[in-house]
Amino acid sequence: xxxxxxxxxxxxxxxxxxxxxxxxxxxxxxxxxxxxxxxxxxxxxxxxxxxxxxxxxxxxxxxxxxxxxxxxxxxxxxxxxxxxxxxxxxxxxxxxxxxxxxxxxxxxxxxxxxxxxxxxxxxxxxxxxxxxxxxxxxxxxxxxxxxxxxxxxxxxxxxxxxxxxxxxxxxxxxxxxxxxxxxxxxxxxxxxxxxxxxxxxxxxxxxxxxxxxxxxxxxxxxxxxxxxxxxxxxxxxxxxxxxxxxxxxxxxxxxxxxxxxxxxxxxxxxxxxxxxxxxxxxxxxxxxxxxxxxxxxxxxxxxxxxxxxxxxxxxxxxxxxxxxxxxxxxxxxxxxxxxxxxxxxxxxxxxxxxxxxxxxxxxxxxxxxxxxxxxxxxxxxxxxxxxxxxxxxxxxxxxxxxxxxxxxxxxxxxxxxxxxxxxxxxxxxxxxxxxxxxxxxxxx
Numbered sequence: 001x002x003x004x005x006x007x008x009x010x011x012x013x014x015x016x017x018x019x020x021x022x023x024x025x026x027x028x029x030x031x032x033x034x035x036x037x038x039x040x041x042x043x044x045x046x047x048x049x050x051x052x053x054x055x056x057x058x059x060x061x062x063x064x065x066x067x068x069x070x071x072x073x074x075x076x077x078x079x080x081x082x083x084x085x086x087x088x089x090x091x092x093x094x095x096x097x098x099x100x101x102x103x104x105x106x107x108x109x110x111x112x113x114x115x116x117x118x119x120x121x122x123x124x125x126x127x128x129x130x131x132x133x134x135x136x137x138x139x140x141x142x143x144x145x146x147x148x149x150x151x152x153x154x155x156x157x158x159x160x161x162x163x164x165x166x167x168x169x170x171x172x173x174x175x176x177x178x179x180x181x182x183x184x185x186x187x188x189x190x191x192x193x194x195x196x197x198x199x200x201x202x203x204x205x206x207x208x209x210x211x212x213x214x215x216x217x218x219x220x221x222x223x224x225x226x227x228x229x230x231x232x233x234x235x236x237x238x239x240x241x242x243x244x245x246x247x248x249x250x251x252x253x254x255x256x257x258x259x260x261x262x263x264x265x266x267x268x269x270x271x272x273x274x275x276x277x278x279x280x281x282x283x284x285x286x287x288x289x290x291x292x293x294x295x296x297x298x299x300x301x302x303x304x305x306x307x308x309x310x311x312x313x314x315x316x317x318x319x320x321x322x323x324x325x326x327x328x329x330x331x332x333x334x335x336x337x338x339x340x341x342x343x344x345x346x347x348x349x350x351x352x353x354x355x356x357x358x359x360x361x362x363x364x365x366x367x368x369x370x371x372x373x374x375x376x377x378x379x380x381x382x383x384x385x386x387x388x389x390x391x392x393x394x395x396x397x398x399x400x401x402x403x404x405x406x407x408x409x410x411x412x413x414x415x416x417x418x419x420x421x422x423x424x425x426x427x428x429x430x431x432x433x434x435x436x437x438x439x440x441x442x443x444x
Contacts, residue, residue, distance in 0.1 A: 008214035009163040013064040023055040023065030027110065030067040034112060034161040038140075041132035042152045042161070044072050045079065046113035054110040061108025062224065068109035069162040071153050072117050074098040075197035083199040084117040084149075086130050087307060087314040098197025100166060100208050100225055107224045109164060115152025119316040121168055121201045122300065122323065124176045124390040125383065126151030129316050129375035136367045138182055138416050144367035147177030147390065150211065154181045157211045164221055165211040170201045170296060172363075172394025175406040178211050179362035179418025185211045186218040186405045186432070187397060189425045192226040200303055202296040205398045215407060215435045222432070231429045237437045238272030240356045245280040249360040249393055256410070260417040261361050264409040264442065268359075271441045275359065282347050283396055289340050292333050293325045301326030316375070318383060341399060348400055349424050357427075357434045362406040362418030363390050393420060401425045405435045409442055 015021045031048050033039060051067065058065030075081050075094035082088040097105065105111065116131050118124075126148030127133045134155040136144040146155050150167030154177030157165040167174050169187040178185025190207040200206055208225065212218045219230050244250075244265065253261065269275055300323045301308075312320060352358065373383040397404040397420075404422035419442075421435050 009217045016064050023059050027055045030161050033159050038137055038159045039161050041116055042134040042155045043113040044116055051110040051112045058108035063107045063109035065108055065110055067112045067162045068104050068164045069115045069153055069156040070101055070111050071150050071167045072114045073168055073199050074101050076101055084119045084128055087311040099194040103224050115156055117151055118149035119319045121149040122319045123148050123387050124172050125387050136181055143370045145370050147180035149173040150177050154211055158183050169207040169209055170205045171391045171398050174209050175362050175394045176390050178406045180367040182408045182416030183211055184218050184407050188222055188428050189403045202299045204295040215439045219432050230432055233433050240273050242275045243355045243358045244277045246277055247280050247283045253364040256366050256414050257361050257364055257417050260410045264419050267441050292329050297326035298329040298334055345400055356430055357421045357423050360393050360420045362420040366415040397422045403428045403431050405431055407435055407439050
């Protein structure tokens with residue numbers, strides 16, 4: 001299911017300006033989709049009445065009173081933030097909005113509901129045994145996973161229920177579902193957007209960002225979330241220099257992804273881009289570096305340890321086992337990991353100097369069918385193998401403290417495939433500029 005640029009936020013906002021539609025009419029359309037079978041298990045809570053009231057006064061604002069969905073990880077005043085779990089169901093409601101939510105509202109976005117997610121954001125599959133799993137809209141006949149952890153956010157955007165899906169990305173939780181559902185997912189440099197008012201997974205790696213239907217929408221939403229303008233460098237594609245990593249990033253590609261990725265590289269070269277394959281062997285160091293659980297295991301355990309002591313049986317077993325692994329990490333192992341990461345980032349930055357961006361498949365496979373990885377002990381081995389494969393490429397960027405975007409690069413008759421455009425920290429503006437150019441080439 002390809003996203004349609006004509007239906008992105010910018011296009012609808014222009015139609016509102018011209019008097020061809022209204023925020024209220026657009027919200028009604030989004031509500032119809034959100035309540036349809038296409039969005040089954042997508043929303044954990046909806047708030048259309050409040051959204052209608054907000055839309056009536058937001059028409060002239062940047063987001064024009066258009067629909068925004070919010071991952072269940074974020075505080076919304078008056079609502080319980082349950083993070084896709086049941087163990088927080090009796091937590092007190094939030095008293096204020098998370099900063100990211102507040103900024104979207106202040107820009108005229110109207111929140112239509114809280115979206116489903118992997119419990120506590122700890123998986124790239126999007127499977128939730130408590131609330132059901134949203135079905136990837138690209139192929140409902142087979143029943144494919146949406147990707148995660150921001151599963152509901154992706155489906156809300158891909159189906160047309162929302163123009164912006166606010167989510168988080170710790171190892172790919174924005175880019176994986178964006179790639180599998182055929183939409184745009186931008187992961188900014190983590191420090192640029194505050195995580196205030198969110199349930200953490202890894203305080204080192206967590207990134208607050210969003211999914212949209214086009215790159216230009218991604219630029220605007222990032223400007224709102226980060227409260228900073230994106231600089232447009234005006235550099236033509238023929239002056240861009242891109243790297244393609246040989247190490248791991250292309251391993252295990254299925255036929256659809258391999259075909260789409262090679263076709264994308266050909267199109268970019270034909271448009272004048274300079275593309276160079278490099279070894280980038282440093283990527284192979286990430287496996288040994290994370291052998292004791294990486295950052296998410298100990299950092300999530302620090303947050304969950306008291307809750308686990310009281311309510312361990314209420315957790316998704318696949319999530320609980322990963323969190324509990326953090327209890328075994330020693331202080332020296334954690335400190336060693338911090339030092340190893342800092343050195344690795346320096347090595348990677350040296351290797352990537354002189355390149356505008358790196359190009360990779362976002363994930364090496366199209367969305368897997370849900371049935372083989374559904375909740376149940378008999379499926380655990382398949383689940384964890386698939387999860388590791390989906391997170392392998394995107395998580396490299398999180399460890400790099402970098403920025404990345406996934407844009408669709410599949411043909412209309414193919415299942416969704418994402419092109420990941422990425423680099424190190426604080427290269428966000430360049431990545432967004434390149435993404436806009438690449439999107440134009442792929443849609444031409």
